[in-house]
Amino acid sequence: xxxxxxxxxxxxxxxxxxxxxxxxxxxxxxxxxxxxxxxxxxxxxxxxxxxxxxxxxxxxxxxxxxxxxxxxxxxxxxxxxxxxxxxxxxxxxxxxxxxxxxxxxxxxxxxxxxxxxxxxxxxxxxxxxxxxxxxxxxxxxxxxxxxxxxxxxxxxxxxxxxxxxxxxxxxxxxxxxxxxxxxxxxxxxxxxxxxxxxxxxxxxxxxxxxxxxxxxxxxxxxxxxxxxxxxxxxxxxxxxxxxxxxxxxxxxxxxxxxxxxxxxxxxxxxxxxxxxxxxxxxxxxxxxxxxxxxxxxxxxxxxxxxxxxxxxxxxxxxxxxxxxxxxxxxxxxxxxxxxxxxxxxxxxxxxxxxxxxxxxxxxxxxxxxxxxxxxxxxxxxxxxxxxxxxxxxxxxxxxxxxxxxxxxxxxxxxxxxxxxxxxxxxxxxxxxxxxxxxxxxxxxxxxxxxxxxxxxxxxxxxxxxxxxxxxxxxxxxxxxxxxxxxxxxxxxxxxxxxxxxxxxxxxxxxxxxxxxxxxxxxxxxxxxxxxxxxxxxxxxxxxxxxxxxxxxxxxxxxxxxxxxxxxxxxxxxxxxxxxxxxxxxxxxxxxxxxxxxxxxxxxxxxxxxxxxxxxxxxxxxxxxxxxxxxxxxxxxxxxxxxxxxxxxxxxxxxxxxxxxxxxxxxxxxxxxxxxxxxxxxxxxxxxxxxxxxx
Numbered sequence: 001x002x003x004x005x006x007x008x009x010x011x012x013x014x015x016x017x018x019x020x021x022x023x024x025x026x027x028x029x030x031x032x033x034x035x036x037x038x039x040x041x042x043x044x045x046x047x048x049x050x051x052x053x054x055x056x057x058x059x060x061x062x063x064x065x066x067x068x069x070x071x072x073x074x075x076x077x078x079x080x081x082x083x084x085x086x087x088x089x090x091x092x093x094x095x096x097x098x099x100x101x102x103x104x105x106x107x108x109x110x111x112x113x114x115x116x117x118x119x120x121x122x123x124x125x126x127x128x129x130x131x132x133x134x135x136x137x138x139x140x141x142x143x144x145x146x147x148x149x150x151x152x153x154x155x156x157x158x159x160x161x162x163x164x165x166x167x168x169x170x171x172x173x174x175x176x177x178x179x180x181x182x183x184x185x186x187x188x189x190x191x192x193x194x195x196x197x198x199x200x201x202x203x204x205x206x207x208x209x210x211x212x213x214x215x216x217x218x219x220x221x222x223x224x225x226x227x228x229x230x231x232x233x234x235x236x237x238x239x240x241x242x243x244x245x246x247x248x249x250x251x252x253x254x255x256x257x258x259x260x261x262x263x264x265x266x267x268x269x270x271x272x273x274x275x276x277x278x279x280x281x282x283x284x285x286x287x288x289x290x291x292x293x294x295x296x297x298x299x300x301x302x303x304x305x306x307x308x309x310x311x312x313x314x315x316x317x318x319x320x321x322x323x324x325x326x327x328x329x330x331x332x333x334x335x336x337x338x339x340x341x342x343x344x345x346x347x348x349x350x351x352x353x354x355x356x357x358x359x360x361x362x363x364x365x366x367x368x369x370x371x372x373x374x375x376x377x378x379x380x381x382x383x384x385x386x387x388x389x390x391x392x393x394x395x396x397x398x399x400x401x402x403x404x405x406x407x408x409x410x411x412x413x414x415x416x417x418x419x420x421x422x423x424x425x426x427x428x429x430x431x432x433x434x435x436x437x438x439x440x441x442x443x444x445x446x447x448x449x450x451x452x453x454x455x456x457x458x459x460x461x462x463x464x465x466x467x468x469x470x471x472x473x474x475x476x477x478x479x480x481x482x483x484x485x486x487x488x489x490x491x492x493x494x495x496x497x498x499x500x501x502x503x504x505x506x507x508x509x510x511x512x513x514x515x516x517x518x519x520x521x522x523x524x525x526x527x528x529x530x531x532x533x534x535x536x537x538x539x540x541x542x543x544x545x546x547x548x549x550x551x552x553x554x555x556x557x558x559x560x561x562x563x564x565x566x567x568x569x570x571x572x573x574x575x576x577x578x579x580x581x582x583x584x585x586x587x588x589x590x591x592x593x594x595x596x597x598x599x600x601x602x603x604x605x606x607x608x609x610x611x612x613x614x615x616x617x618x619x620x621x622x623x624x625x626x627x628x629x630x631x632x633x634x635x636x637x638x639x640x641x642x643x644x645x646x647x648x649x650x651x652x653x654x655x656x657x658x659x660x661x662x663x664x665x666x667x668x669x670x671x672x673x674x675x676x677x678x679x680x681x682x683x684x685x686x687x688x689x690x691x692x693x694x
Contacts (some may be wrong), residue, residue: 020660022691024067027297027354027396028346029329030384031361031685036314036324036331037077040251041084043316046324047101048331049074050361052685053664055089057101058359062324062333062344065358067686069643069662070095070104071114071123078135081317086156088142093125094132094157107157108132117596119437119541120665120684121622121641134182138175145170145182150191164189164196174209174251176216181232183207183218188232199233206312208247210254217254217275221247226259228276238276242267248313248323256320258338260310267309268293269325271338282338283325285309296343297354298329301384301398331359353395360687363433367393367670367680367688368415372422374674376459378415379688382433386412388460393690400429403463407431407450413476418485423459426504428452428490430474434684435493436522436537436576446494446518449474453490455504469507470498479524479532481559489532489560491521497534499560513563514554525578527585532556533610534563535575543595545573553578553590553610568592569613571600577625577668581651583633585609589652591638594621603638605652617655620644625668637679637693639666645681647693660691 032051039045044061055074056065072091080086089095094108109127116123130146137143142153144160147169151160168184175181179192185205189198204220204227211217218229221244227235242263249257255275261267268283268291284291290304298307310325310332321337324344332341345359363382370376378399379387385400400409408429418424430451434440451474454463473492481487488500489510496511496519511519520537527533538551550573554563568575574593581587586609594601601621604613617623622641629635636648638655645658645666658679665684672678672690681689 020691022660022689024356024358024360024686025367025393025680025688025690026356026360026362026364026379027384027387028356028358028360028687029296029298029331029343029362030381031363032311032328033326033331033345033359033361034312035074035076036312036326037079038314038316038322038324039079039084039087040081040317041079043319043322045079045100046314047074047077047087047089048324048326048359049077049089050685052361052363054361054686055091056359058344059100062331062359063357065344067358067360067663068101068104069664070106071643071664076135078137080137082137082140088135088157090132090135092123094135096156108160110158116622116642119439134170134173136173136175136180138180143173143175143180145173150180150182150189150196164191164194166196167198171204172207172209174211174216176211177214181209181216181218183209183220183232188218188229190232201229201235202227206244206246208249208257210249210251210257210315212252212254212275215254217249217257219247219249219257219259219276221245221259226261226276230275238272238279240270240272240276240279246310246313248315250315250320251317253317253320256315256337258313258315258323258325260313260325262309267305269310269313269323269338269341271323273320273337280338282334283309283332283341292340293332294340294342295330295332296346296348297398298343300352301401329361349395351395353389353391353397355395356687361685362687363684364667364682364688365413366415366668366682368417369673370417370459371419372417373459378425378427378460379682380412380415380427382411385409385429386415386427399460400463402461403456403465404429404454405452405465408452408454408465411435411451411474413474414478416478416480418480420485421457423457425456425460426478426480426488427454427456427463428475428478429454430476430493432474432493435474435476436520438539438541441494441539442541446474446520449493451475453478453488453504453507466500466504466507468505469509471495476521477523479526481530482526482528483530487559489524491524491534493520493522493537494518496521497524497560497563510556510560511563512561513556513565515548515552517548520551523577525580527580528582529585530557530559531585531609532560533566533578533580533588535578537576538574538593540573543574543593543598545571545595551575555610566610567613569600569604569615571595571598572604572613574601576623579626579628579636581633582628582630587651589626589628589636591623591626591640593623603646603652603655616652617646617648619655619657620646624666627669627671629671630673631671637669637671639669639681641665641684645669645679658691658693661689663689 246260316322388399539549577591603617663686
């Protein structure tokens with residue numbers, strides 16, 4: 001098995017949290033967050049990770065956040081209890097910061113290579129060294145659970161020495177005088193003087209421990225409830241009712257712990273201050289109401305319970321009244337021991353709209369500008385539909401609830417303004433997110449997807465569905481004909497291409513010449529002469545070539561009535577985006593996704609309308625899309641799933657990386673129409689970035 005492999009440059013060059021003039025645009029939140037960790041030296045310094053690869057640092061108690069990229073989702077964070085500037089993070093390897101979380105260097109495994117593969121070009125270290133499952137610092141040393149071994153390091157994680165054998169992988173480690181306790185899912189092992197003793201316990205999904213007055217308090221979360229131990233050998237079930245999915249204890253105030261519970265229709269966070277003898281229910285929610293929780297736009301838009309109860313919890317080691325909870329869309333903070341909780345991911349404006357604090361985990365397909373009002377913008381977003389701004393992107397509100405069918409709310413894939421009719425907007429939607437990644441049809445046929453086209457004639461305040469002649473399907477793109485704006489084209493994922501000649505009132509299928517079985521119609525483009533181009537996404541998960549699972553490129557010279565297959569670059573079967581040069585209809589730019597086992601992704605150029613191609617950029621093998629500056633056709637941008645944005649100032653002949661942006665998964669670059677050399681980058685799980693293009 002062969003993968004794209006390259007030296008781990010990040011092990012040599014620090015990764016920085018500085019955005020270098022970049023900011024995050026959007027409402028904030030909107031995706032799963034994990035592992036809130038509070039510094040023992042400064043309660044305002046907090047680290048949080050997310051499932052979309054971003055990590056976040058706050059230095060003001062959650063009022064604002066900066067994202068940094070450690071090449072994969074964080075599994076845990078750890079602050080050094082003796083050095084306020086040192087912190088550790090585990091993603092694809094172990095990272096260390098020596099400047100309070102501003103820059104990071106990968107310390108283990110050292111000088112390894114990386115493989116990039118899968119639905120999202122996920123990276124993993126190529127090494128014979130075992131991974132780290134849990135980590136702590138005790139008596140000046142790092143202690144790590146690595147598979148079934150306990151190891152220690154005296155040099156900041158660069159080298160490790162074996163200490164003891166463990167019966168299973170560790171979930172949490174705590175040091176107690178001369179002992180190290182390793183808690184696993186089914187057992188607790190105590191290591192002292194090189195000897196270990198192990199005691200079994202109930203199956204735990206999360207564990208925690210803290211020390212107070214020389215005594216260790218152990219906590220174990222399970223579907224049956226919360227279990228507590230004072231010695232690690234015997235466990236008792238607490239009085240907290242319901243199942244518990246997460247638990248966290250104050251490291252230096254071990255009698256205080258917080259538990260994320262669900263008891264029937266009620267759920268939230270409970271707190272103990274007496275080692276689990278009694279519990280108070282501060283954060284209380286149900287699907288109908290929330291108590292003691294200010295959770296921002298998520299609750300305003302979707303109601304209580306959309307984010308569920310915390311997936312993970314974090315408690316201050318020094319201030320047990322301070323804790324954070326993270327869930328499927330929010331990070332919330334309590335400063336009064338769980339009596340009240342307040343969100344940290346968004347700020348509510350006086351007009352009821354919301355602005356991100358920098359903690360943004362939304363997936364965006366594009367940012368869209370009203371040609372009649374510069375202050376009027378939209379975001380096409382996954383999981384939360386679409387968001388609208390009426391103040392130039394400073395704050396946002398949901399735009400789906402008035403007229404968009406509820407079954408279509410999940411994802412808005414594209415939005416188009418009619419450039420000739422003020423306040424007329426079209427949007428295409430679907431109940432299935434993350435297209436065109438293969439995971440979305442792995443267990444469900446696209447013929448079961450729901451979605452369609454909606455139109456607004458009042459600037460997005462209300463919408464109506466345009467269903468006449470259009471079957472329910474996740475629609476992923478919409479194109480207005482350049483010469484006739486009553487003529488619309490859309491891509492029905494798994495259905496093909498549809499056309500309307502009356503502004504969307506009625507539709508006709510226009511898929512003659514396309515594959516008969518579930519064509520994965522994805523993106524459209526049109527040249528200055530009216531010729532249409534269609535990108536069909538590939539089905540193949542591994543990119544194997546030469547079968548009916550290949551992606552393809554089609555073109556039509558008769559408004560979509562018939563389609564002819566166009567050539568792709570040799571060896572390429574994963575087209576993802578196409579741009580036709582605005583000045584030369586024969587000049588095409590193709591964004592392509594690499595196949596496993598072949599370095600054939602990147603950006604390709606055709607100067608003969610797709611008859612032949614040449615690769616003009618291969619430094620990024622997983623390019624998502626290419627865009628052209630409308631005002632300067634010689635300027636092009638590209639981004640993809642390898643933590644980079646690229647710019648060409650010579651019509652694609654050469655490319656340079658745009659500094660400052662480093663989120664793992666980029667989807668599309670949009671040129672700021674009101675600020676020269678500023679761009680927006682829509683991302684898969686990191687919000688929309690806005691910053692300088694040079």
